[in-house]
Amino acid sequence: MRRRELLIAGGAVLATRRAPARAAAPAQDSAPFDAASVRNLARALAAEPFKPPNATLPDTLKNLDYQDYRAIRFDPGHALWRDLGLGFTVEFFHRGFLFKDKVEIFQVADGRASPIRYSPDLFTFAKTAPPPASAELGFAGFRIHAPINRPDYYDEVCAFLGASYFRAVAKGQGYGLSARGLAIKTADPAGEEFPAFKTFWLERPAKNSTSMVVHALLDSSSAAGAFRFTIRPGEATIFDTEMALYPRSDIAEAGIAPLTSMFFFDANNRAGYDDYRAAVHDSNGLLLWTGHDEHIWRPLTNPRALQFSSFSDTNSRGFGLMQRKRAFADFEDLEAHYEKRPSLWVEPIGNWGRGAVELVEIPSAREVNDNIVTFWRPHDALKAKGEYLINYRLHWCWSAPGETKLGKVTQTRCGLSWDQKNRLFVLDMAGPALKALPAGTTPTLDATNAGGKLLNPVSQPNPDLNAWRISLEMSPEGQKLVELHARLMDGDKSLTETWIYRWTP
Numbered sequence: 001m002r003r004r005e006l007l008i009a010g011g012a013v014l015a016t017r018r019a020p021a022r023a024a025a026p027a028q029d030s031a032p033f034d035a036a037s038v039r040n041l042a043r044a045l046a047a048e049p050f051k052p053p054n055a056t057l058p059d060t061l062k063n064l065d066y067q068d069y070r071a072i073r074f075d076p077g078h079a080l081w082r083d084l085g086l087g088f089t090v091e092f093f094h095r096g097f098l099f100k101d102k103v104e105i106f107q108v109a110d111g112r113a114s115p116i117r118y119s120p121d122l123f124t125f126a127k128t129a130p131p132p133a134s135a136e137l138g139f140a141g142f143r144i145h146a147p148i149n150r151p152d153y154y155d156e157v158c159a160f161l162g163a164s165y166f167r168a169v170a171k172g173q174g175y176g177l178s179a180r181g182l183a184i185k186t187a188d189p190a191g192e193e194f195p196a197f198k199t200f201w202l203e204r205p206a207k208n209s210t211s212m213v214v215h216a217l218l219d220s221s222s223a224a225g226a227f228r229f230t231i232r233p234g235e236a237t238i239f240d241t242e243m244a245l246y247p248r249s250d251i252a253e254a255g256i257a258p259l260t261s262m263f264f265f266d267a268n269n270r271a272g273y274d275d276y277r278a279a280v281h282d283s284n285g286l287l288l289w290t291g292h293d294e295h296i297w298r299p300l301t302n303p304r305a306l307q308f309s310s311f312s313d314t315n316s317r318g319f320g321l322m323q324r325k326r327a328f329a330d331f332e333d334l335e336a337h338y339e340k341r342p343s344l345w346v347e348p349i350g351n352w353g354r355g356a357v358e359l360v361e362i363p364s365a366r367e368v369n370d371n372i373v374t375f376w377r378p379h380d381a382l383k384a385k386g387e388y389l390i391n392y393r394l395h396w397c398w399s400a401p402g403e404t405k406l407g408k409v410t411q412t413r414c415g416l417s418w419d420q421k422n423r424l425f426v427l428d429m430a431g432p433a434l435k436a437l438p439a440g441t442t443p444t445l446d447a448t449n450a451g452g453k454l455l456n457p458v459s460q461p462n463p464d465l466n467a468w469r470i471s472l473e474m475s476p477e478g479q480k481l482v483e484l485h486a487r488l489m490d491g492d493k494s495l496t497e498t499w500i501y502r503w504t505p
Contacts, residue, residue, distance in 0.1 A: 030114040031113050042218070045217070053198055072094045079091050087205055087207075090202060091142065093139060096140070103197065105138075108201050108203045109203075144156070158231060164195050164216075168396040171235050180259075181243070195219065196219060224248070226243070237397075242389075243389070244387065247388075256378065257346045257394070261300075261321045261344075265281070266281060266284055277331050287400055290313050291315040298311075298359065306361070320343060323339075323343050345395040348392050355379045357374060359372075359373075406494065407468065407497065412501065422455065426469065428468070430466060443459065443489060444491075445486065452476045455472075457471070482504075483502050484500070485499065
């Protein structure tokens, strides 16, 4: 699935909408619904053989190209809850192009779930003949609007579209990276398994509500699952996520809270990129807060060969893909505005036990491809017929919540050393702990390497940035993989994050 097509088809350019005036009603038939309903459905579904989703469509829809699909627009006049003053409205995506699977969607109100029926009257068809009025095509997904930027306008704040992908924005942001419900066998040579949300239940919010609840039923050949998202748009948009997972078979390669992003190039890998921009990426680093209270910054790369990195941990306190460059001058891109892309932080709720944060970096020759994936992998395989209850909080934000006083890595640069033989790494670190150092105090540079040879490690003040600069020269010594670590210390106390860099030719 190509990233640019996915984003534009789903409304990557956020449309601003006036407060609603009229609403589409769900169907009248309904069934009881409570907090346990989706979990019971998922448990029962996992006990049955997997059935692929319904992808049957008329030829006029299943063979659409990108432009024709994009021309099918939902009519905002039919938005769910349009004139009820609930603080949220919902619009729906038509099936077609890349999004052929039928998704069922229900409204939940007063303890009952009512199906929201498809009708071609909900859409405008600029380049395609509309299906017959009797067609029951269902939807491909939906997007939620709320007055996140101004009280009198309803902006798109999140969208669920394609497999188990969803994305969101905080106030003032544009779409960037995505989250998923579950990852299985990511980048496995035998092929990745993509679980999909097959049914959604949208709880009707109370009047002037600031939060909305979405339930989702997930299914795949390996597992079924139930999700409950409590969505709170704002300065940071929060998804409180409750997951119940029921494996059909043992899953050795499960990815919990998976995030998917794009990194094309930056100052650490500019060689070979003939581009007017200084950088192109939705995210530029993986941030980890480990169970033993270490903060790690791992700059992202666009490697020449597929790369896997694993960060073992017990009871992780959080991880996420961050966008730390926030100035227009960092990118100079009037269309993409990468400086406004969200960071996405995963905050585990409760103890997740032993496992690892996995990072997959996939070679990409174009910026339209999502080539970065990260997730939590439990130490033990998920067993067939088991029940796994996992809760976490997703923060779509400008920076990670609960930040410490530690110095942060603000820039990583890489190039040839002065003698044209080795690699030179230059990084800047800034933050309260460094600013608080008494005048004349020099922190200790703790720099190590695994593979290769580390030469001439130096730290010095960078007064122009009110920061400290670290320079490291590295000789690969013929090796194909070298890992570098660096941080600034005051005795045995860390003053900064730990910078970890994985170099490959």
